[in-house]
Amino acid sequence: MTALLAVKGLVKTYQLGETTVHALQGVDLQIERGEFVAIGGPSGSGKSTLMNILGCLDVPDSGEYRLDGEPVQDLGADELARVRNRKLGFVFQSFNLLARTTALENVELPLLYRGEVSPAQAQERALESLAKVGLQERAQHYPNQLSGGQQQRVAIARSMVNDPVLILADEPTGNLDTRTSLEIMQVFQDLNANGITIVLVTHEPDIAVFAKRQVVVRDGKITRDEPTPNVSNAREELAKFPLVEAAASPTEPLLVGKAD
Amino acid sequence: MRFAGLIHIAWRSLARNKMRSFLTMLGVIIGVAAVIAMLAVGRGAGETMNSSIAGLGSNVINVFPGSRTQGPARMEAGASSRFREEDVAAVRKEAGAILYITPVARSQAQLKAGGQNWRTSVLGAYPEYLSIRQWPLTSGAAYTVSEERGAAKVCVIGRTVADNLFGAGSDPTGLSVRINNLPFRILGVLESKGQNSFGQDQDDIVLAPFSTVQKKVLGNLYVSSMMASAVSEAAMPEAAQQITEILLRRLRLPPGAEPDFTVRTQTEIAAAANAISGALTVLLSSIAGISLLVGGIGIMNIMLVSVTERTREIGLRLAVGARGRDILLQFLVEAMAISLVGGLIGVGLGIGVAAVLAGAQGWAVKVSVSSVAVAFAFSAATGMFFGWWPARKAARLNPIDALRYE
Numbered sequence: 001m002t003a004l005l006a007v008k009g010l011v012k013t014y015q016l017g018e019t020t021v022h023a024l025q026g027v028d029l030q031i032e033r034g035e036f037v038a039i040g041g042p043s044g045s046g047k048s049t050l051m052n053i054l055g056c057l058d059v060p061d062s063g064e065y066r067l068d069g070e071p072v073q074d075l076g077a078d079e080l081a082r083v084r085n086r087k088l089g090f091v092f093q094s095f096n097l098l099a100r101t102t103a104l105e106n107v108e109l110p111l112l113y114r115g116e117v118s119p120a121q122a123q124e125r126a127l128e129s130l131a132k133v134g135l136q137e138r139a140q141h142y143p144n145q146l147s148g149g150q151q152q153r154v155a156i157a158r159s160m161v162n163d164p165v166l167i168l169a170d171e172p173t174g175n176l177d178t179r180t181s182l183e184i185m186q187v188f189q190d191l192n193a194n195g196i197t198i199v200l201v202t203h204e205p206d207i208a209v210f211a212k213r214q215v216v217v218r219d220g221k222i223t224r225d226e227p228t229p230n231v232s233n234a235r236e237e238l239a240k241f242p243l244v245e246a247a248a249s250p251t252e253p254l255l256v257g258k259a260d
Numbered sequence: 261m262r263f264a265g266l267i268h269i270a271w272r273s274l275a276r277n278k279m280r281s282f283l284t285m286l287g288v289i290i291g292v293a294a295v296i297a298m299l300a301v302g303r304g305a306g307e308t309m310n311s312s313i314a315g316l317g318s319n320v321i322n323v324f325p326g327s328r329t330q331g332p333a334r335m336e337a338g339a340s341s342r343f344r345e346e347d348v349a350a351v352r353k354e355a356g357a358i359l360y361i362t363p364v365a366r367s368q369a370q371l372k373a374g375g376q377n378w379r380t381s382v383l384g385a386y387p388e389y390l391s392i393r394q395w396p397l398t399s400g401a402a403y404t405v406s407e408e409r410g411a412a413k414v415c416v417i418g419r420t421v422a423d424n425l426f427g428a429g430s431d432p433t434g435l436s437v438r439i440n441n442l443p444f445r446i447l448g449v450l451e452s453k454g455q456n457s458f459g460q461d462q463d464d465i466v467l468a469p470f471s472t473v474q475k476k477v478l479g480n481l482y483v484s485s486m487m488a489s490a491v492s493e494a495a496m497p498e499a500a501q502q503i504t505e506i507l508l509r510r511l512r513l514p515p516g517a518e519p520d521f522t523v524r525t526q527t528e529i530a531a532a533a534n535a536i537s538g539a540l541t542v543l544l545s546s547i548a549g550i551s552l553l554v555g556g557i558g559i560m561n562i563m564l565v566s567v568t569e570r571t572r573e574i575g576l577r578l579a580v581g582a583r584g585r586d587i588l589l590q591f592l593v594e595a596m597a598i599s600l601v602g603g604l605i606g607v608g609l610g611i612g613v614a615a616v617l618a619g620a621q622g623w624a625v626k627v628s629v630s631s632v633a634v635a636f637a638f639s640a641a642t643g644m645f646f647g648w649w650p651a652r653k654a655a656r657l658n659p660i661d662a663l664r665y666e
Contacts, residue, residue, distance in 0.1 A: 052660050055579070057578075057579060057659045057660050057663075058660055077583070077584060078583045078584075081578070081581050081582065081583040081584075082581065082583075084578075084579060084580065084581045085580060085581020085582075086581070090579050090580065092663065096572060096575075096576045096579075096663065098573055098576070100272075100276050101272070109576075109577070109580055110580040110581055112265050112269075113577070113580060113581040113582045113583075113586060114581065119264075119265075158580070162581075
């Protein structure tokens with residue numbers, strides 16, 4: 001069986017003023033279906049560039065990228081848009097929800113660009129997706145009426161709405177406090193337990209331990225790639241966490257219909 | 261992406277910034293309203309001008325008998341006096357482009373009334389003469405067709421004649437005047453027309469039935485000239501052509517012969533009128549065009565601001581699968597929505613302004629369907645044209661940079 005994602009010899013250079021930045025200098029990586037991979041590394045290591053290429057937002061100078069059987073490096077702009085729409089889900093550090101737009105409509109957004117989905121179907125699927133992150137009750141709330149953790153869960157619901165083969169999360173906990181970060185990691189772990197492949201970019205080692213496999217990028221090359229020795233369980237960590245702030249924030253089921 | 265979805269997205273984004281959308285729209289509203297009101301006023305002014313120019317005689321056709329050569333001496337025009345009243349009747353019957361026609365008999369006569377006397381020209385013509393020259397009366401009424409047929413000794417007199425015989429500002433309607441010692445009853449006084457373009461006093465005239473002047477003042481059977489008006493200004497050349505053909509036939513001139521008469525239209529007046537109304541149209545449409553242009557630049561400005569402001573939104577849309585053309589269409593639809601809604605409001609406002617102007621100025625302000633259609637089409641085109649560049653700018657954003665944009 002071929003890997004879900006395979007890159008070979010990725011090279012990417014930038015011209016920043018007069019200096020040439022060798023962001024990627026020959027990266028090889030394979031990710032199988034159902035994996036939960038954390039990509040780490042210091043800032044400037046090239047992990048963001050790798051993330052952008054994996055997310056089909058950027059193209060490498062050279063090298064191969066095969067995603068779910070498609071040779072991504074050969075695709076044109078419209079084809080890349082289609083791949084992003086059908087096969088990928090994005091979760092960003094700053095949530096990137098549309099302001100003055102309800103949670104439901106935010107989640108529906110990728111379906112709008114899919115074309116073949118009727119408005120009624122889109123709404124149904126968006127509600128299902130929100131239910132998976134425990135926010136079906138907040139479907140009509142606007143982003144400014146939601147906490148940071150809730151906004152990030154709306155973003156996760158949006159990333160899943162098109163049943164992607166891969167969810168790419170770029171520092172998803174970077175703007176969140178420790179407890180909310182744990183909640184988000186729990187959502188990711190639960191999604192992964194349900195078979196969704198996740199690639200998480202983070203420079204925080206204590207977030208990376210929730211992934212099953214850790215890849216470290218340094219100076220444009222992969223310097224470490226190994227299974228996490230002791231994968232932390234976000235639910236257990238959350239249980240140990242003092243509930244000081246929790247009293248202030250409303251409690252709701254974090255993930256409903258989850259298979260244990 | 262579905263078109264309904266695009267409309268929905270555009271609507272929501274405009275509704276998010278109600279004040280800004282409205283102010284942007286205002287540019288288009290004013291532009292379109294200006295086009296419609298200006299064209300309505302221009303049309304009204306044009307019509308008002310045309311009718312006053314028609315009053316000057318641009319619609320009038322004069323037919324003079326040709327000069328006749330007697331031996332070596334060529335006589336003046338009209339000297340042959342070869343038209344008869346039957347020729348006039350024939351032209352009236354056969355020429356479709358003619359609205360009114362009358363024979364004209366001209367004479368100079370000495371007038372006496374009370375202790376005063378005055379020499380002036382006496383013009384014999386059918387009552388239609390007043391319609392041809394668009395010449396109303398200030399008091400009394402014109403003579404009737406039966407008075408014309410009966411060669412009644414009645415007349416209407418010009419202001420100058422009334423002033424000289426009966427005193428300035430007098431109304432001699434119903435009084436009597438002697439023309440070459442024959443007593444005539446004055447039926448009315450003509451409105452003052454002042455001087456014509458050659459400095460001749462047009463009010464120094466007595467108008468009497470053609471038959472009366474022909475038989476009782478001149479004592480001959482000829483028609484010294486004919487005066488006619490065409491059904492419209494546009495029909496002038498056709499009317500002149502018809503008159504020529506009919507008269508050639510009736511005067512039994514061989515085909516291709518030089519006509520023995522002259523058909524004269526006031527083409528220079530009509531040409532001047534056309535030039536003025538053309539200039540007026542150019543002036544008004546350039547003012548209107550400029551206001552639409554300014555409205556369009558307003559749209560472009562706001563769309564550029566909007567694209568910059570929503571860079572992250574564009575980045576996100578690209579990341580979740582929007583293609584460049586989806587983004588392009590989204591912004592184009594927004595620009596079109598502004599210009600079309602603005603255009604609709606502008607049409608309403610323009611009609612309102614035109615109506616108010618019509619009421620206030622008493623002009624014949626007319627809103628035409630075509631001006632509404634043109635204004636609306638232009639506002640749509642403005643949205644398309646000025647929305648294009650910002651929309652393309654949005655569509656060409658790099659998703660990575662757009663997502664990171666602060």
